[in-house]
Amino acid sequence: MSSIIDILIYAHDGRGLGHVSRSVAIGLAVRRLFPHLSVLLVTGCGSTAELIGDGELDWIKLPSYKTKILSGESCGDLGPSNIEDKVLGSIRAENISDLVDVYRPKVILADHTPQGKHRELLPAVEGSTYSKWVLGVRAVVGEVDKVWSELSASIFTKKYSDILWYGDSSVTGRLELDRLSSHFHKIPFETGYVSRFKELQKIVTDVCSLKKLAGVVSVPWSGDGTFALLEKVAEALGSFDISEGIWKVYMNHREPRVCDVKKFFESYPNICLEQLGPSFLTDLANSRSAVIYGGYNSLTDVMGAGVPSVVLLRGMKDGEQEEHAAALSKSLSAVVDIFPEDDVTVDGLRSSLEKCFKTNIDPFAISLDGAANAARYLAELAGVRDANG
Template sequence: MVYSHDGFGLGNIRRMLAICTHLLDSIPELSILVISGSPMLHSFRLPKRLDYIKLPCLNRGTSGEMSVKYLGTEIEETVKLRSELILSAIANFKPDIFLVDKKPYGIRNELKAAIEYLKTKLTETSLILLLRDILDHRDVTIPEWQKHGNNEAIHRFYDRVLVVGTPEIFDIRQEYQLPPMVAEKVQFCGYIRTELGRKSPNLIRSELRLSPEEQFILVTPGGGEDGYRLIDTYLSSLVLLPDSYKFRSLIICGPEMPLEHQASLQRKAAAYPQVQIGEFTDDLMSYIATADAVVAMGGYNTTCEILSAGKPAVVVPRIKPSREQCIRAEHLSKLGILAAIHPNDLTPDILLRSLLQQLQTPQISFSTINMDGLPKISQYISALLAKKKSVSSFCYKSPEQLPELMMIAKIV
């Protein structure tokens, strides 16, 4: 069973679905039940042997405060509803492994009842916490973890903490001052490599009617809830583009961008015949692989896609409600992997100059960055399941237990 932390954007559910898909491809006879409040779950192509339970949506806006996204209910009663749905799913599905995204106790501690149930009723279930490379600035993360008792929860309940990142770029053990009892459970898996999309670059260029001399620029703010300014600034920058450059731009607003913002950008984009604008694609990697350069916010998934495709990129990271994107962009910028612009410094002129510089600068090799996140996670979970199966088989065949097993069978 997989619990996907949700609250802002599409990043968490996209990352967890990528992990689930790889697990299903690499481990025979595996079934996965995903529990998430993401409003976009139905828009993704879901593999066989995976299903999901959709929880009522919560939303963490740019202020960081959690609220109910759609239902006209109070946050406390909605969290209680979600918690009871999760507990019921755990009790009936009886997972061998419970993979939890980001928060040891879930959003607003909604996993506490389920974790207590697992530890008293389903004691053979292994709990694994999955963390992305960076959570937030240490001044925020350390006191937050202390407040919510996350280190104690990991020590008491979790078998392993899998980190989809590398200590060379960001070592959460040191940055967040993890105590030894927690740090020893941390396993760095590497970043998540994204496979090439379903369409070839030649097909994408044909569909977009790109001429040979045109450079293709992809603009994506991820989920799009706070992506209006990035796209608006990019459109304004096109006025400054020298005549010697021939750009064809595809802008993906993101499904969570407010409709009034989408409409405003559609009107502005209409003045640029070389710009196409859309809301969402479940095959973003096909367009990233085709692009000559990418202009994006700095979410984990988008960054991994840029690294996987080896594309020049200009990243304008989000700085609230979390500074995670900004920290990641700064680290990668120092390595020469991409160009980063702090949102406080974002202007059409600065954005265009950074983009043109990225197009003209030879890209350094990305091969030094560990991108083995998916196979490493799969190897660990596969080994854990094999161990469980071996123990189960041994227990069943143990002569000492045969009389007890025969008695149980007779009763049944």
């Protein structure tokens, strides 16, 4: 039975944008390097179109998961479809299995876990006889039980052929690589960091060079401490004279309580609120500083842009952000200060941003070619050995 598409990319969704951003970057890289290949992204993330921007990548939207954070742990909540979390997992499992049956991809790249969120990949994995399954994982996984479970290892061993590691061992060391090798009994292919910024740089070229922004703030999703944090952020940014430049605060305007948050910023003429989207990367490249959370996607954005940044940590129990940010801060001058979000003060944030203004970014030898390297690897599995194919 012949394949309809070459590569299907599955992106985990539910809370942040990191998983989908990596998947988008890899999909864009495949389309750029191998324009004759057919690629399809499957996810429930409602912000996918904004993440793709003007890029050439088609995608299918599943009903979205939604998670809330309680005491540093994720738990399911009712999403936009108003379908209970576990029921939605069963429905999506059927959707994904049907898609695999219909499109018959040569290669399937699954993000984060071999079984998918709520095991929704299992029917497709177990029923597929013609697709090569590949797992892709971030540089620092963290203590995510579903990744390190016996079920995860068992599914990988039975049905998966390869694993891509989106990291750079020259920066983080080999501990995570060795742990993955031991757990999945397969040596991962080290791609380097997957940077959506770097891929979209090849599309977005309208970076203003006349007057730099004072900085950008990215809050892609809200948690328990976000409301209190944004009040402090507004006061700290508003304390700068407008001659220092404009601050742009990027948030998901679909989030609950956004209207309540807006009032924090209304009285400050040097602050603009923006919807998350491709314009963030343009503004980041044109900024003197940034305030970001310590997720993989945000860290690769500031690495790609070379912007001095204050990194905030959410205090999740998996410890991924803390471990990753700490490892990068040893090698990258772009990470100026790191704060748990609950410890941020107005004076402390202002002081850190002033430090950013005075920081010159040293050249750093970190691989940000992960999207292109992953694209080439997947293309070869699909039967294409070079970009001229």
